[in-house]
Amino acid sequence: MLVRAGLHTVQVIGVPEGPAPDADAVVVALKSRTTPAADAVRESLAALHWLRAAGARQFYFKYCSTFDSTPAGNIGPVAEALMAALDTDFTIACPAFPENGRTVFRGHLFVGDALLSDSGMREHPLTPMRDANLVRVLQAQSRGPVGLLRYDTVAQGPEAIHERMAALRGDGVRLAVADAIDNDDLRALAEACADLPLITAGSGVALGLPAAYAARGWLQPDAAAASLPAVGGAAAVLSGSCSTATNAQVLHWLQSGRPAFRVDALALAAGAPVADEALAWARERIAAAPVLIYATSAPQEVKAVQAALGTERAGQLVEHALARIAAGLGRLGVRRFVVAGGETSGAVVQALNVRTLRIGATIDPGVPWTQAEGRPLLLALKSGNFGSVDFFAKALTQVE
Template sequence: MILGVIADDFTGATDVASMLVRAGMRTVQLIGVPHDDAAPSADALVIALKSRTVPAAQAVTESLAALRWLQRAGARQFYFKYCSTFDSTPAGNIGPVAEALLEALDADFAIACPAFPENGRTVFRGHLFVGDQLLSDSGMRDHPLTPMTDANLVRVLQAQSRAAVGLVRHDIVAAGAEAVRGRFDELRADGVRLAVADAIADADLRVLAEACAGLPLITAGSGVALGLPSVYAARGWLRPDAAAASLPAVGGHAAVVSGSCSTATNAQVRHWLEAGRPAFRIDARALAAGEPVAAQALDFAAARLPHEAALVYATASPEDVKAVQAALGAERAGALVEECLAEVAASLVHAGVRRLVVAGGETSGAVVQALGVRVLRIGATIAPGVPWTQAEGRPLLLALKSGNFGAADFFSRALAQVA
């Protein structure tokens, strides 16, 4: 094994795994830290945690456990993967986890770069853009768990970090890997341990990957992973595999489960509904009142499975989300919806669903845990950052989609790809 990745949520794990597979790295995703030291055969192993929104101390503990397992498995370099919208709170978890990993590796420096230009996430002069908007002007300002109201990543990361946070500006990145390494040395001399790195195009990500080749740790979204396979190949560590993304075909039924309330997922749900396709909406208030919502959703979907895929969704507008949170509390509302969707997904698989699309990081985590999936083989990309995956040893394909990713027709496009 070459690369060990620690991802702070389940869809983020498949996102970075997809980047590696596209470039010929055989990649396996593990759900949580394995209970034994038996490592699957792969060029890269990605441990998917559910640590993005837990207390910072818990995120650090879980991330260090993942690091220790990957060290025992023989990884040569490590990668802390977070969201391309830098989802976090003033208390963490990106800064605390990154600093803890640096200390555990006896390392003195790492970059922080959530850029993913292919999906419209770019960083310039330390500010994160989502498309043409600053992060703070995008739909992420209304995220129910981690609202992002500041686009200045140096400022955001500094609020979470003990040591100084610096910046690698785009003019330096554009000058190439040697110039970037020179900037790393300058920052180290100033006591900087974490530095936000600008990137506005894939070429910048490749420069950063080359510049970071000698660092024990990279912290980033999935974008920087785009450049790593070629770096490893140049070092003689990797022989790219053209069949790295191949997965077996499966039969059975198909379904979609959506819990994300992001702008992108709202558009995907609208597209499904406007096409006249069957859908059942989960109402958090009905769940709180004790109504058998999960059973109703399953009955609705199961009646249609022999003929067409159904969507079961809790996706709602920011206004609706705020109203539900005001009535039930944000934590309770989220937990009720997650548990319901996980129960529905597990029941659908029991009823014969073998191709399941899941939208939302928290929802994907709950669904995968309910299904008892521990290992995922990474397959072909559906949309940037979202591959099909196969549950190891089972005829079950899962597409775990970050809420922010995918075009409006993502659900139907994903199912058509494995029809």
């Protein structure tokens, strides 16, 4: 979202030890969504400390556009810890991303035409979301009062938003869920919040920040910010997400007659050499065409595997296998990877020893191509619920 609005943006994997890369914006990627709340807070504060030392002017705690979390966190605890560290008493919470069908109206999160609680997120294997009322969800995770910045205020623009935020702050509200139903709402929120020390949101609000920064003279957006070098070599798709969207994308690939290999979690648990088998299978095919290696399963299959193995062990087995496969594919000459699933993406970049990603052009809303800094390696890291049904083929076509 920052790059498409003209900011040169780099993502670092984990908190770096050295200086900040040359960029307008730096994203510190943490695996904190599903870790214990205390660990998520500690990691987020470490990232904040590094970013402050690097000279960052504003901080943005980004979470998923489906706000998926648990009553224990981690959105509320991390937001409040960052607020305390920055000595600020107010910020917004807005996961809206209208281009991907995520809208917030009267404090309720919609996925398309359905409430979040009626969407596929209801059966998420790690963070099932069965309440669409974000004020209630966030209040359960937060110590301070949570309020609502309603759509009728947001629609009036930045000045009205400023006034309402001041009123909420005066009432003791520390976190305010902000309604947003289209990109104009996101831009208005970005302008109104550009001077706050901290914003918490999905990626959507970032769409309006570059213009707000430029208006303040902080930087000049660059239309070529998304440019990445061409990279040759083989291509592969790795899919560990079991979301509704990714299931449809895998099915589309299979129905198109493209080569695919399924990773069976129960076979992994039984000690079968699934990763070696997948790599042997891929070795015979990747020179001719991109391949898909997937552990994606329908919800009922996921439940059966979790019942047999336990949720945590099932996830770890699949992540470890896909990480091993990614490393092996790299040795086989794969230089363009499409990866489906947040947890899977984290495992893959770690296996490929990627520490810094330069962000490139958008494939579908919320999903760009990226380049491993200083290496001939391109990665498209896709949230499970994002992307069109033909996303895998579309992504690879862009970098042929």
